[in-house]
Amino acid sequence: MDIGRIIFHLLFTVFFIVANVVFVRAILYRLRLIFNGRPAFFNEDITKNLNLPFRIKSFLENVVLQKKNFKEPLRGIMHAFIFYGFLVYTIHTTSQMIAGIGGYLMDDPYQFALPKFLFGETANHIYEQTVNYVSILVLTGLGFFAWRRWIRKAHGLDVHSPASAIVISMIGTLMITTLLGNGAKTVAATYYSHAGLIDGGLGKVWELVGVSNSNADIVTQIMWWGHILTVFAFMLYVPTSKHAHLIFAPINYFFATDTPRGQLSKLNLDDENAVWGSNKVEDFPWPNLLDGMSCIECGRCQVECPANRTGKMLNPKAIIVELKHQLLEKMPQVEKARAGKTPEEAAEAVAALETGVINSHEGLSEESIWGCTTCYACVEACPVGNNQVNAIIEMRRHLVLAESKMSAELQGAFVNMENNSNPWGVGAHTRADWAQGLDVKVLGEAEDKNIDILYWVGCAGAFDERNKKISQDFVKIMKKANVNFGILGTEEGCSGDSARRGGNEYLYQTLAQQNVDTMNGYGIKKIVTACPHCYNTIKNEYPQFGGNFDVVHHSEFINELSKDGKIDVKVADDASQGKYTYHDSCYIGRYNNNYENPRDVVKKVSGGKLEEPSDHHTKGLCCGAGGAQMWMEEQNNDRVNNKRTGQLLDTGATTIATACPFCITMITDGVKHADKIDSVKVKDIAELVAENLN
Known part of the structure; x- marks a missing residue:
């Protein structure tokens, strides 16, 4: 028995053990640090709150199937080359590890192949050729990402990133040593019959540079060790680098919260030991x-x-x-x-x-x-x-x-919500004044409190002059469709969205509980609202306070009325000459996946035509008012609403449709800033429909 082979492979075994111990310890250490943080969503009863089907689905969709990566198709494909290449290489590297640990017991450890050992020569040949082609795809993906970072210098990437260079080099080395090693194998006469296009071609290259039957095994051994040592280096380096995402991202997807996107965590304000927000x-x-x-x-x-x-x-x-x-x-x-x-x-x-x-x-x-x-x-x-x-x-x-x-402006909005239950600070007793003369049922005043739907007006629809017209037009639509609805009037309070996203959880919980108690007192089952912020809050967050209602946004509601034939919407008179575009509201779009209902409504009025801005649907650019920004001054003069309005105007549209009171305010300001207010109309979808009812 070759004593040199025994010594080399004993050293390999030591390297293998050390690399794996360091690798596992580094991961466990970081997981321990992570779980020293505040308990989260299933700390009380893991068996009750784990929701295993949801977590398995999240893992399969986003890790195995790479769903999120494919939102950017080209990058997704290139990342898939690398990701699935790693999966294919699992068998290849496992084969090499087995050969390394037991190599001194094998006659030819560098030729050991797990598929051959388990399934025979044919399976091994198919697998080896698959590895060759996958290696080329992985190198293609690496080249693409290197080009993006260091040549194209894509925005958001750090061009001075030694960590990225190290990892790309390591993965590239794994691929190249495998390809060159497989090519060297074909130089021996006994392997020619199994050579494919790639390894056979590389074998010819090896022969041109002087590799022959007698020394091909040495080249194979060198490539084998190059691959193995790179794997060990990779295991030692990756857990301590930013590329630890290879380990922690799958864990992150498995532990993804199963609550609605639009639901923030609820602080236990009655617990004297509760942490009110996070700094440490x-x-x-x-x-x-x-x-x-x-x-x-x-x-x-x-x-x-x-x-x-x-x-x-x-x-x-x-x-x-x-x-x-x-x-x-x-x-x-x-x-x-x-x-x-x-x-x-x-x-x-x-x-x-x-x-x-x-x-x-x-x-x-x-x-x-x-x-x-x-x-x-x-x-x-x-x-x-x-x-x-x-x-x-x-x-x-x-x-x-x-x-x-907090800023003085935001503090003022909080005080107004607390005192008058609206951020504007308008007297709460005037909340129902917008509905005067419209014969709208106010539950607190009506003898017959039986309604099918509660119209949640929201602070903007009740107090903001521009948005009062939207409320009135939406009432016109519901009356045309003979909807049995009512409003809470002065009993409706601010939904609390801006309070919660502005960090004032105490104020939010006070407002939310009052509203839930009021609606439960009237036995409300279904709610419609024209405000995406109220919609998201009541639908996704009020269940935390015992408010379980069927909540729909007015874009969905109007679209259903039209589809069911309860209203007849004609094409607008200016549709043939003008152009229409639609601005996505973040809180009905990204938060609640409602993209097509408002578009369907706009197309009813525009004759089926709709010009999309450069950023739309899941990539729609915010109007700039969410997250309580409506009540704060922007941090510089380059305003978000102006940038978004510029995208909408670039479509050549003469009518910009919105489905949110914040959005209509911000986009209208943007149109004024662009000095287009006389040529471009900004209208809520309810206004467009109300103006074009048959």
């Missing part, structure tokens, strides 16, 4: 910390963020990346402070630590935290399942509830 790293819910470890730093969230696109301080990528860095830097201090202490002693020791993250880095500045419109574009774009918005809301809650830090 240990106070963040662990899913936020898992997001940090999952981040690939691809910059897609940054590219899509409307605040970042208009020069604001906010960079959702920087927030998540810095949260990861803070986790790795400060959570070990927390672990050390807690070690060997009672819960009371541990809490006291941790409280003395400086583990705050807000203002610890430019990316986590207060200004950046307040720049978010909560439009969800970052979450929609993220290929690894991160939720940047949730982390931002956690920090806003801390600033508002724990430190009373």
